[in-house]
Amino acid sequence: MALFEFELVPVEKVAPWGEPGNPTLSWFALTDGAFWMPVGRDTLFRYTPEINAHWGVQSSFADYNVAAFARDMLSAARAALEPLPALVERLAADWESLAALDRSLSDDHHAESYEALRWLGERSPWTSYLVASPRISFVRIGDQIRVHWDTEDRQIDGIPVWTATRGTFALSVEAFVDECRSFRDRLLHRMAARIDEVEAGRAKPQADIDVASLRQQHATWEREFSDYTDGTHHPDVAWEEAESALRKLIPNFAPRAPTGDGAW
Template identity: 50%
Template sequence: MATYDNIRIPGMAIFEFELKSVEDILPWGEPGAHSLSWFALTDGQFRMIVGDQVLFRYSDEILSQWGSSEREAEYQVAAFLRSILSCVAAAVAPLPPRIERLASNWQLLMELEKPLDDVQAVDDLWLDAWQWLGERSPSTSYLVECPKVQFVRIGPELRIHWDNRERSIDGLPVWTAQQGVCVMSVEAFLEECRDLMRRLLSAMHERIAGIEVGAMKPQVEVSTSSLHEQHETWRAEFASYFGEYQPEVPWHETENALLAIAQKKGLRV
């Protein structure tokens, strides 16, 4: 069984991860051309602590079916960070008043999001209506039945919504966290995201230093100078996610599309 290096801070951090020990990370590529990149060396486990629930934690039922004891989602932790941080600018940006009122009624919003019977209407309206919510939804499609999570600002609050009731395999729930909401200040959410970035970068800096001095021994030879260069590239990418936000679909087009869908469904928004 693989071993993991704990990467945590005191207190109640929302985002937690453990990196797999360098010695346990399998090289990438074909025999004779194996390699380990900075990204590959972030292999590990990730979870989100949201109130009394834990996102990205597998259910007992699915673990029993899989014959696995690894409760947390496993993948490259850098991919989890990219998924989370790419939502930050959108998540903390104020919503237009009408859309904020709709988003504050999550049950109504989810009812509105259910697919229409009119396929053509979906083709015409869906992207305009829901692109804004997609920009606030971490994409973790590299996971089987990936969790459905959204970060949405309502006034001074940041709400983390999740609904995994339809995430199942053979009728078994994939995730322990089925449905809920966790609320915090926008500033606290921003700091959590910045801290997540700092912790991974710090852990990877130590990892590269450990490889350089021989304290950590990957299964194939790696270029630490290349790892340092990759480290700076990833640092720049992560930092870029904290910039200004511009919606991909203009807000007036989003509002018009939402109103059209609501009218088709007989809902008042």
């Protein structure tokens, strides 16, 4: 099973965009579907039965345009592949303490808070188009990528939204890169086939579509996704400033040998 899984809505069921009387369907719109991430015994982006009952729906997984999920996951993954400075890596390796710090600073807009965890933000997929979006990050520790999640506070009317509440899943850097490229290739392959189906009349969208424009959009998205998976990451982080901010926020944040019990 892949790390990034998705299922597209049939073309005929994709609701058009645009004003009444002038419906449109773009490449992005045609990626409407469901997305989820199997991580060991848990599955990220799976709704709880309780929230489904509360909403009166039967949606097993997060539903939105899969291209948005791909953009968020792959852009965060590109940042995650960059090795962290030793001091920051030591902090990141203690996930419980890092998660607690992240939660404590989530509503704090001071400059130190922003600088201290901007590197983590780069490694955290932005999924705010989802209600009560889960808090997820990809962090490199040595030769591993660790997928972290913390959704315990993601509730609607006191009801937990996501089945996977808190945890860590690790895989090798090489395996993580393979998973990212697989996600890219599977989505692009499925969308290329979808365009062919529309052109051949085997799929009947709810709006007229310019197939030539769809192919141009496909090429644009292909370049973007390939840049995420094969390009070079240019971090928007000044590590000296990040470490300085962390020292102000964590009194014992200092370069010393690990104790073996997760302490900094």
